[in-house]
Amino acid sequence: MDGRTTLSILTLAPGRELRDAILASGMEVGMQEQLRVLEEIAISLGTE
Structure with a gap:
């Protein structure tokens, strides 16, 4: 998204x-x- 990686985590509880x-x-x-x-x-992977 806009040149960046986005991680979304959703935890559902009843x-x-x-x-x-x-x-x-x-x-x-x-x-x-x-x-x-x-x-x-x-970040370290992106600089190699």
């Missing part, structure tokens, strides 16, 4: 209780870290 449990589990923080690593890898 209800608010499970959604809140997923968010409280720390998954969001771990996912942010993994996306940062993925971005670094993508």
Whole structure:
């Protein structure tokens, strides 16, 4: 999109209780870290 790669991730939960449990589990923080690593890898591949 506009010369950039876009990644969309959708997590579906059957209800608010499970959604809140997923968010409280720390998954969001771990996912942010993994996306940062993925971005670094993508950048390094683009410079070769």
